[in-house]
Amino acid sequence: MSDTDGIHDGQRPKGVFSTLMADGDWLYTKGEYKKAIDSYTTALTLKPDDKTCFVGRAKCYLKMGQSDNALKDAEASLKEDKSFFEGLYQKAEALYYMGEFEFALVFYHRGQKLRPQIQEFRLGIQKAQEAIENSVGNPSFVKLKIKGDLSFLQKDEDRAQPIAAIQHLTTKKKQQTLKTPKSEKTTKQLLGEFYSDKKYLENLLKDEDLVKGKTKGGEQLQDVIQGCLTYLDTCTEFWNQEKPISAQEKERKLMQQKTLPSTTSDPAQFLLKSLDDIDAELTSGNAEGSLKKAEEVMKIVQGWSEKEVPNKKEVLGSLHSCIGNAFIDLGDLGKALDHHQKDLEFAKQCKLPDAMSRALDNIGRVYAQIGQFSQAIEFWEKKIPLVRGGLEKTWLFHEIGWCYLELNRHEEARDSGVRSVAAADEIADEKWQINANVLVAQSELKLGNFESCVSHFERALTLAQLQEDHSAMNVIQKALDEAKQHLPQVKRVHVYAKLCLVIIQKETRGQRHYRQLHCNVTGTWWCVKSDF
Numbered sequence: 001m002s003d004t005d006g007i008h009d010g011q012r013p014k015g016v017f018s019t020l021m022a023d024g025d026w027l028y029t030k031g032e033y034k035k036a037i038d039s040y041t042t043a044l045t046l047k048p049d050d051k052t053c054f055v056g057r058a059k060c061y062l063k064m065g066q067s068d069n070a071l072k073d074a075e076a077s078l079k080e081d082k083s084f085f086e087g088l089y090q091k092a093e094a095l096y097y098m099g100e101f102e103f104a105l106v107f108y109h110r111g112q113k114l115r116p117q118i119q120e121f122r123l124g125i126q127k128a129q130e131a132i133e134n135s136v137g138n139p140s141f142v143k144l145k146i147k148g149d150l151s152f153l154q155k156d157e158d159r160a161q162p163i164a165a166i167q168h169l170t171t172k173k174k175q176q177t178l179k180t181p182k183s184e185k186t187t188k189q190l191l192g193e194f195y196s197d198k199k200y201l202e203n204l205l206k207d208e209d210l211v212k213g214k215t216k217g218g219e220q221l222q223d224v225i226q227g228c229l230t231y232l233d234t235c236t237e238f239w240n241q242e243k244p245i246s247a248q249e250k251e252r253k254l255m256q257q258k259t260l261p262s263t264t265s266d267p268a269q270f271l272l273k274s275l276d277d278i279d280a281e282l283t284s285g286n287a288e289g290s291l292k293k294a295e296e297v298m299k300i301v302q303g304w305s306e307k308e309v310p311n312k313k314e315v316l317g318s319l320h321s322c323i324g325n326a327f328i329d330l331g332d333l334g335k336a337l338d339h340h341q342k343d344l345e346f347a348k349q350c351k352l353p354d355a356m357s358r359a360l361d362n363i364g365r366v367y368a369q370i371g372q373f374s375q376a377i378e379f380w381e382k383k384i385p386l387v388r389g390g391l392e393k394t395w396l397f398h399e400i401g402w403c404y405l406e407l408n409r410h411e412e413a414r415d416s417g418v419r420s421v422a423a424a425d426e427i428a429d430e431k432w433q434i435n436a437n438v439l440v441a442q443s444e445l446k447l448g449n450f451e452s453c454v455s456h457f458e459r460a461l462t463l464a465q466l467q468e469d470h471s472a473m474n475v476i477q478k479a480l481d482e483a484k485q486h487l488p489q490v491k492r493v494h495v496y497a498k499l500c501l502v503i504i505q506k507e508t509r510g511q512r513h514y515r516q517l518h519c520n521v522t523g524t525w526w527c528v529k530s531d532f
Contacts, residue, residue: 089111
């Protein structure tokens with residue numbers, strides 16, 4: 001084995017790990033948390049001590065309501081580096097959602113001390129303090145007395161490990177919770193719209209025949225329903241600790257007295273909430289509401305100084321992106337393009353790769369929608385070096401290839417399609433494997449490479465059959481049948497050419513009777529035996 005083989009073997013796991021990490025990040029942003037966890041878990045088999053991977057998986061666990069698993073991963077990310085601020089933040093978040101507000105506050109403070117410029121730590125401190133006050137009252141009214149066990153003041157090495165203390169306290173609190181069940185009225189107020197779901201699940205449990213059944217995955221329906229009810233009970237308990245009913249009623253009365261929300265007191269919190277609201281409006285289909293909200297927020301931000309908002313340009317870029325997306329949904333592509341180009345300008349000024357990738361993506365999308373495919377290709381190709389993850393890569397190459405196909409540049413379309421196929425195969429995404437193979441097949445058909453065209457259509461059809469996508473199967477089958485019509489003519493030409501060569505090879509020398517035979521393939525005349 002050569003020396004270069006060893007080098008490639010060492011580089012391959014590194015490349016696979018990076019791909020798995022990027023896929024996990026992309027799936028997390030898409031809200032596919034379970035798939036993201038699988039990707040991070042596979043990555044950890046290659047690098048078991050990677051702290052960034054642990055943080056990524058912890059974020060997914062939190063989104064799925066698995067705070068215990070999130071805490072374990074956050075602890076693992078801090079094993080080698082206690083000052084890793086991302087791990088500290090995830091640990092604080094996990095503790096907060098476990099209802100351990102006091103411990104969460106400790107780690108929010110620790111993170112802010114290390115990274116004072118990060119707004120999330122300050123917001124964490126604020127919400128943890130608020131939750132503590134809601135649970136036990138304002139700490140300014142509590143007087144501490146020096147008595148009892150002061151072992152906590154011992155040296156660090158003599159203390160109990162924080163995770164053990166947290167687990168002990170959590171167990172104790174759970175036992176206390178079971179002894180003090182809440183009234184149905186309190187539960188209804190805490191759960192809100194989920195209360196009807198809780199009652200529905202409780203009624204399902206009473207159906208003895210139903211609970212004996214199993215899901216397609218083999219799980220007992222009774223276990224599934226009971227798990228959902230347990231989760232709702234956990235949420236009820238957490239919300240009651242975070243903000244008891246008395247505190248909620250007090251806050252509601254204060255909100256009713258205010259006509260407008262305060263923006264100057266806490267710009268960071270205002271911006272985070274506003275961006276979430278803008279995105280929620282657009283996702284729900286209310287593009288006009290999203291646009292109105294984004295324009296209002298932009299006016300407010302433009303009036304702030306960079307001292308008040310250090311990342312003002314970054315925020316303005318995000319708002320331009322939101323406004324551009326709203327205009328796309330409203331069909332005003334000219335204004336959409338203007339705002340996405342402004343987003344790109346801010347991203348370049350701030351040197352933000354993710355923001356640049358976002359802007360280039362949206363600009364290419366607008367150009368493609370208005371039929372300016374060359375411009376779309378130009379901006380999408382600039383995005384290629386910024387792509388993170390196989391899923392984004394296969395989508396991007398597919399869109400570039402589709403634009404080339406529209407421009408009748410079939411060789412470039414095929415090449416982009418092949419790259420899309422390779423990216424889709426790497427992440428084993430059957431949906432994009434179908435799309436990419438169809439693109440290659442269409443390109444090969446235009447180039448006259450009928451055998452390759454048929455091969456790619458057949459592969460796409462097989463994948464569609466595995467997914468039981470009947471609409472895709474019908475469309476691909478029709479295209480495949482049309483492509484196959486070109487094959488017989490090609491085969492007859494090849495057979496005729498071979499026949500001519502066979503006749504020539506079988507010529508018997510010394511015979512007197514010969515006749516001429518014309519080869520339509522080579523355009524030449526051959527003299528062959530007349531009685532053949």
